[in-house]
Amino acid sequence: MLLRKFENKDRKQVITLIGKILYEIFKAKPKGVELGKGLFKKGGVLYVAEEKGKIIGTIGIRKQIGRTARLKKMYIEKSYRGTGLAQKLYNTIESFAKKKRYRKIILSTTPEMKAAIKFYKKQGFVEYMCNKRKNQIFSYKKL
DSSP states (O other), X not given: OEEEEOOGGGHHHHHHHHHHHHHHHHSSOOSOOOOOGGGGSSSOEEEEEXXXXXXXXXXXXXXXXXXXXXXXXXXXXXXXXXXXXXXXXHHHHHHHHHXXXXXXXXXXXXXXXXXXXXXXXXXXXXXXXXXXXXXXXXXXXXX
């Protein structure tokens, strides 16, 4: 397995992977999966996990404000969950954040993403806000 930075040639596979996982969680076709340009500007990066030419996982981070970064696009192919891949991806992105001298990472998720919430808590993230109207849970971790 190879962990590397996203390349434009990965776009279709990454969008397909994310769409598949969102369908799996919400049982509805996503309205559109985008890889916004903001992810790659000013202190942001997207990593992919690749095995035999297939993208099996993603994780990204982008600058939010000041020394705070936002974790984005953490998705793992179902058959690779529980293999340690999520930990490897997260360790890679946290290391990147520390090199960029971020002091805090924030993220948002939904209550339906129970495994993700459990994983983030294990990494030291603390929930600080819940927006029930938008179905979002916000968490942070100090670095």
